[in-house]
Amino acid sequence: MIEKRNAEDLGFTDFNGAQAAHHFCFGPYQSLDRVNWGALRMLNTISLKPGGAREPYFLGAMEVVIFVEEGRLDIICADRRVTLGRGEFAVLAMRTGGDFGFRNCGDQTAELIEIWFNRTDDLGMPTLRRGRVTDQIVLAGHDGHGQADRWLSGETGVTRLENRAAEPISWTIVSGRPVYVLVLEGHAEIRDILLDHNDAAALRLENSTDLLIEKPGKYLILEC
Numbered sequence: 001m002i003e004k005r006n007a008e009d010l011g012f013t014d015f016n017g018a019q020a021a022h023h024f025c026f027g028p029y030q031s032l033d034r035v036n037w038g039a040l041r042m043l044n045t046i047s048l049k050p051g052g053a054r055e056p057y058f059l060g061a062m063e064v065v066i067f068v069e070e071g072r073l074d075i076i077c078a079d080r081r082v083t084l085g086r087g088e089f090a091v092l093a094m095r096t097g098g099d100f101g102f103r104n105c106g107d108q109t110a111e112l113i114e115i116w117f118n119r120t121d122d123l124g125m126p127t128l129r130r131g132r133v134t135d136q137i138v139l140a141g142h143d144g145h146g147q148a149d150r151w152l153s154g155e156t157g158v159t160r161l162e163n164r165a166a167e168p169i170s171w172t173i174v175s176g177r178p179v180y181v182l183v184l185e186g187h188a189e190i191r192d193i194l195l196d197h198n199d200a201a202a203l204r205l206e207n208s209t210d211l212l213i214e215k216p217g218k219y220l221i222l223e224c
Helices: none
Strands: 002-005 011-015 018-022 040-048 053-059 062-070 073-077 080-084 088-093 098-104 110-118 127-132 136-140 157-163 169-173 179-185 188-190 193-195 200-203 209-213 217-223
Touching: 002 193, 040 179, 062 073, 073 088, 073 127, 080 088, 080 127, 088 136, 110 217, 157 169, 169 217, 179 188, 193 200, 209 217
Parallel strands: none
Antiparallel strands: 002 200, 011 018, 018 040, 040 110, 053 098, 062 088, 062 110, 073 080, 073 098, 088 127, 136 157, 157 217, 169 209, 179 200, 179 217, 188 193, 188 209
8 A cells, every 4th residue: 555645734833943744643743543654653854943942851762863954953862962964864772761852053944854763672771873964875774775784773764865866766665564755855756656845655565666766856765
């Protein structure tokens, strides 16, 4: 099955300097049919004004991925703190739980993407790692992409693609696990279903299929 989720059907909030679009239930946005997709619990795209913040609060067993598209962001993970700039990302393993929050520490609006994966296993103390975005970056907890470094645990994965080629490209989405696709910029097509800017698709496939990626564009593919 493929369920298209149009940009205008997402949840929206505006609180404490943060304007956010929510793909799943969060805070005042509640929708019983959008609680999670497999292990994916949260996907937010956020515009955060200078000084705007989500004040630290206790977050249970989650793995959190944050991409900073524009601006600067201070992130708190338990007793650790890191500052990210444009084009950087962080992976936070909250594991047994800890304080989590962030603040725009720059003088311009910060644009960020926030992803949460549920975790039910005890993975030890919270950890925080950072990296830099490239045209194609894969953060996964399995060997399916042939990577040596595992950023996440279990079968989850985050692929961020940026197509700058002269022609469209395709990306194979394998069957057997829930997948969530978000178009950050540009257009995409999955089995004749067209996705425009900020549209998403929730997939559970019996057979592998190709995601046709137009140019130019940026895309998130989440294995859940």
